[in-house]
Amino acid sequence: MAVVVSKSKVRNGGTSGDAMQLRRDPITNTWVLQANADTGSGDLEGCPMCPGGRASALGTIYEYPYGDPNWQVRVIPHLHPLYRIEGDPERQAEGIYDRMRNLGAHELVIETPEHGLQLSHQSDEHVAQVLRAYVARLVDLKKDQRFRFVTVFRNQGAAAGDDFEHPHSEITATPFIPRRVTYELRASQLYFQLKERCLICDVIHQELSEQIRTVEWDEKFVAFCPYASRVPYETWLLPLDHNCAFEQGLGDWNSQLHFARLLRSVLRRLEAVSSAYHFVLHTSPNTNAKFERKGNWQTLADDYHWHMEILPVIPSKAKSYSLKEVYYNTLEPETAARELRKVAVTD
Numbered sequence: 001m002a003v004v005v006s007k008s009k010v011r012n013g014g015t016s017g018d019a020m021q022l023r024r025d026p027i028t029n030t031w032v033l034q035a036n037a038d039t040g041s042g043d044l045e046g047c048p049m050c051p052g053g054r055a056s057a058l059g060t061i062y063e064y065p066y067g068d069p070n071w072q073v074r075v076i077p078h079l080h081p082l083y084r085i086e087g088d089p090e091r092q093a094e095g096i097y098d099r100m101r102n103l104g105a106h107e108l109v110i111e112t113p114e115h116g117l118q119l120s121h122q123s124d125e126h127v128a129q130v131l132r133a134y135v136a137r138l139v140d141l142k143k144d145q146r147f148r149f150v151t152v153f154r155n156q157g158a159a160a161g162d163d164f165e166h167p168h169s170e171i172t173a174t175p176f177i178p179r180r181v182t183y184e185l186r187a188s189q190l191y192f193q194l195k196e197r198c199l200i201c202d203v204i205h206q207e208l209s210e211q212i213r214t215v216e217w218d219e220k221f222v223a224f225c226p227y228a229s230r231v232p233y234e235t236w237l238l239p240l241d242h243n244c245a246f247e248q249g250l251g252d253w254n255s256q257l258h259f260a261r262l263l264r265s266v267l268r269r270l271e272a273v274s275s276a277y278h279f280v281l282h283t284s285p286n287t288n289a290k291f292e293r294k295g296n297w298q299t300l301a302d303d304y305h306w307h308m309e310i311l312p313v314i315p316s317k318a319k320s321y322s323l324k325e326v327y328y329n330t331l332e333p334e335t336a337a338r339e340l341r342k343v344a345v346t347d
């Protein structure tokens, strides 16, 4: 979700993930990860993420409870990382082009020791612990001045390109800001300059007053199908109180628990229409990054609003995905929200 991966051959490339590089499309300014080899799983000896599996040997980045053999949530380095943490970006020109190493971080959040227990079926408290792990990793990775952007995403189901069956999400830190987030940041900044208000706060206000695309909300968070949904049942989760950064907005247990409740409920509604989905966190870029120009983010705290976007993958409505440049959504968001509201969510 965060970056386009092209598996075309690169010149002088080897065959391992180490030979990956990032190239910038000079027309759209989009960074594309160039890989030589399939970075997919191919794990033949059982599940690497179950307790005692191959992933146990990779080292622990985060664990809850810490040091407990009966851990509930664990973060480890990714088994097939798209990004490598060591060194510098070594950004260089190649004629008019730009390229750099695939510097970054790529971590796996093992959401539970239980192989078959998907996120939506875990308890609110457990999902809140998973969210707490996300917060801890975002805070830690944003201390690294080499990274401009840190995010969390989750692919569930083979149709969504899920590499492992074991419930997990992924964290990436990159030396660039992904394209869609860049668009959002620019649009939010421009809107703020014109109106001195947060664009997403205004969107939330309108959605809550119209209540035709809203799926669910409480006093802290709202879920709705966005006005220009790209795919059927696309749903966003957002905090009602303005905050640009996920790790600040969900910095306390009460908020984590609240958001966990809404996330589980929305996932259950979506799973009634599709077992496969992507979710991705859109949050404030790393303002500590070394090369971030000082003036760039002057109004960021006021103009940007973190949120989570969930994009279900429905193969029977695959038209949406056939046109990559212009999304063609075959289900109006008003209808999608009406159907999702009707789904009975029970434990």
Ligand SMILES: [Zn+2]
Pocket: 047, 048, 049, 050, 114, 115, 165, 166
């Ligand atoms: Zn497993």
Ligand SMILES: [Zn+2]
Pocket: 198, 199, 200, 201, 202, 241, 242, 243, 303, 304, 305
């Ligand atoms: Zn806002």
Ligand SMILES: [Zn+2]
Pocket: 184, 282, 307, 309
């Ligand atoms: Zn977004």
